[in-house]
Amino acid sequence: MALDDIRTPFGEVKGALGGAATYASVAASFFTSVGIVAVVGEDFPREHIRFLRRRGIDTGGVKFAKGKTFRWSGLYEYDMNQAHTLKTELNVFSKFSPEIPEEFRGAEFVLLGNIDPEIQMAALRQAKGAKFSALDTMDFWIAGKRKKLVKAMGEVDAVFINDAEARQLCRTHNLVKAAKGIMRMGPDFVVIKKGEHGALLFSDGDCFVAPAFPLEDVIDPTGAGDSFAGAVMGWLAKTGDTGERNMRKAVMYGSAIASYDAEHFGLNKLKTLTMKDVEDRIRRFRELTKFE
């Protein structure tokens, strides 16, 4: 969980509620009951905790540690696909060792947000009830902890990764080759997130091409990837079906929620979004991709 300073060509926010765990939890909470495990500092506004609780998110795994909350400061320019990190202050995050509360350990669907792969594995080991686990990652860990990351990918059922990171990880520009490379590391599903170009879902011998919603106004894409992953996992948890057909549908819900996320700063859009809005966008997706 983080406090974000974000500047885009359309404005800026300071100290906004952010972080992979936050975005993923809020997205998943459209579909299922969610428990969040994270660390914040003493400066973390209690209103954010109240907001999450109002959404039915169990914040029993949010640890208040001595020090300041993790802060990310980022800038988007003309190309809104590309976040430029201005500053990262790890603060309480630097000593984070996730402790999964006893009451969360039976959770069947576990999403490991982007963080050090060793921490992801430490968390997964505690999640004894996990039937379907997934991880997200970023370039930093691919460059710095490749071996640990590859091992972690072998321990989960699904990997979320963006296109540039997939190319980097597998040292090929071809996304099909990259996806197959990640599949060989062990997961049953690889989801390559391509921002404005949608997503690709790979499984054994199968591929699904998911569209992105053609947005005229992308205001702030922060959290879109995490919202995507959270919504996918939320849909899987709601339906309890991890077959390829249902995974496709999950990816479409991910794409729908992610598209809404990008329409406003931080979590602003998701805060007021309804399931009717989500279903509307799923219907629009059907129209957008239909051909006779």
Add this chain to the structure above:
Amino acid sequence: MALDDIRTPFGEVKGALGGAATYASVAASFFTSVGIVAVVGEDFPREHIRFLRRRGIDTGGVKFAKGKTFRWSGLYEYDMNQAHTLKTELNVFSKFSPEIPEEFRGAEFVLLGNIDPEIQMAALRQAKGAKFSALDTMDFWIAGKRKKLVKAMGEVDAVFINDAEARQLCRTHNLVKAAKGIMRMGPDFVVIKKGEHGALLFSDGDCFVAPAFPLEDVIDPTGAGDSFAGAVMGWLAKTGDTGERNMRKAVMYGSAIASYDAEHFGLNKLKTLTMKDVEDRIRRFRELTKFE
């Protein structure tokens, strides 16, 4: 029409038959009878003309001029989406003024391949029978002949343009905004080609998101955009239906043919491709995009 020297990480060819008119004609010839208007030099191998004729392409509009054929020399590196031009020799192309043969002037479907927009307009003025015309363009004309190009876009029914060029032309990174900007110039359809990310079809109040085929082996993408446009126009000519629904289907045929084009050097793949192969890929597209 051109003779291309192409180098990619997978090999190279020298003096291969190329050029927008060639790729588009060959692609269109899967669907309809085609007449090609172009210029070549005295060095142009007659076997290429025989090849086009064997495909039922009328080469009566190919002018043999004094001098050498237009030559393009290009290189693809790691990122196969991006062609690096090593050398362009205009040769006979520098004095090209298209003359549409009398017997072509009744053609109802006219594709103006990428060339100086003034030449495109000169050709269109001669195509008296045109019921549906389209043009393709490139960054060079956007930078150097913007006003003429915008005017030309107002004269045609459909504009083919790639994503980077659409952003450049409309001075916005947002593709929906760019497409709407081009729509305001006059055409009924705008097709934004996104290479490995597929294509977007815009028409009045409507949008279609077309997938690209997830290729594991992209050997040489030269001509993919021209094949795409040629196949779209070929399908429209075959069916005689320029409604939005049929335009979607045309775009899918464009995407299918373009995907095959990229699987081999130059025209090699299209040379042996059958309609069964094309229909196979259309079927695969349905599976690739299906969600319940």
